[in-house]
Amino acid sequence: MSKASEIAPPAGPGTHTDGDPLGEVLHLLQLTGTFYCVPELSAPWGIRVPDLNGQLVLIAMTEGNCRVEFENGDELTLSAGQLVLLPRGHAVDLSDAPGNTLTPLFDIPATRHNARFETMVHGGGGALTRMTCGVLNVDHAAADRLVSLLPNAIFLDSFDPAAGAWVQSTLKFLAEEARDPKPGGETILTRLTDILVVQAIRAWLETASDQETGWLAALRDPKVGRALQAFHQSPQVGWSVGGLANAAGMSRSAFAARFKALTGEQVMQYATRWRMQLAGAELRQGRRSIAEIAAQAGYESEAAFSRVFKKTTGRTPGSLRRA
Structure with a gap:
């Protein structure tokens, strides 16, 4: 045996039992970026994003507006200072207006700056929309368990006081880097994107605090949570x-x-x-x-x-x- x-x-x-068991799970997320993209889109434009095989997808708006249409018909409109996290990478349609022609994402030419970072220019030459997008994996059992409990989409508005002023500042920083890239800008963009993913998950966890049973409830339990934290460590x-x-x-x-x-x-x-x-x-x-x-x-x-x-x-x- x-x-x-x-x-x-x-x-x-x-035996390490002090601290925040749920915070420790967030610490174990170990995000691994597959690729990051900064699109510059001019109206009219439309993009069909395929299913990305369970990877986390972050869309952070830094300028303009974007309609996000989900497979079930739900819609969400994003403006500068807002973001959406798709924890399972389900297919979505992105556009600046209803009825636009949708071009498959991987049919749009992009400029590859390194193995994981690219920029893209697409659209009809009208009003500009800029965003920072990240496609990421998680690499830990704790993270896999947490992601499995998340909804299909998490919306975060940096202007919501509950989001924290630093989220708004982070998105402004993203916007500045995207408009005027400087040496090392790709590294800054990718790291900030990772941080925004964690913040989006944290925001959702705060709204899920009323669960009475389940893994999250066990982590929040004052005593069982201590034991889980000790075991996970x-x-x-x-x-x-x-x-x-x-x-x-x-x-x-x-x-x-x-x-x-x-x-x-x-x-x-x-x-x-x-x-x-x-x-x-x-x-x-x-x-x-x-x-x-x-x-x-x-x-x-x-x-x-x-x-x-x-x-x-x-x-x-x-x-x-x-x-």
Whole structure:
């Protein structure tokens, strides 16, 4: 049997339980930019953005207006200082007015400045619209779990006092960089775009604070959240139910019951699935051997790890490595 399910770590200075469990999940987002684009669009214009395979898509308006039409027929109009995040990258149509001809995104010529950054000029020569767009992936089990809970679109208005004055300042900075690029401007644009993605998710989390059950509710729970934070910080440690209950400051039975009521999972079932999600990400990256990943997940042998991985995910570690 693996040490991952048997050893209860000691409580005390070595167990990090202070802080904000939900904030820690945001810290683990580990955004990886696929590409960033700064389009300059002149009326009339229309763009058909295809489904981007579950990647996060951010559209931050810095000048003019943009109609966003979703697959279900819903519409949203963005003005300068507003943005929308599409957590699953569903297809959308963008235009400056209803009825415009829609050109497929990848049919529009663009100027590639480096492997991940491009600019685009498109449209009929009329009123200008500028925006900064980012297509990003997340690279952590915590981030994947969080993104799966987000709605199909998150709207953020920088002029809303709840958004914070710095969001408006960030968008103004984006606008200045897009209009008058300077050395290093691509780096600034991409980093600011990443920050805006996190801010959009934070804004949504504040509106989702009334959930009574589920993973977010568990993270917000004063005691269960402490245990989850300790586990997420060191998932390779040989946590037991008793060890996590100790981190939460609860009895073993009370913690197990509260955890199941909030998350719908048994404590060690959650721990095992989480470890296998982390291991799956490592396997896809291909930087470490299966034996190294097994040890990192807290398993004494590659065989024991492989059995649990297959039972949890339905795939062998080797097949995921080859995918």
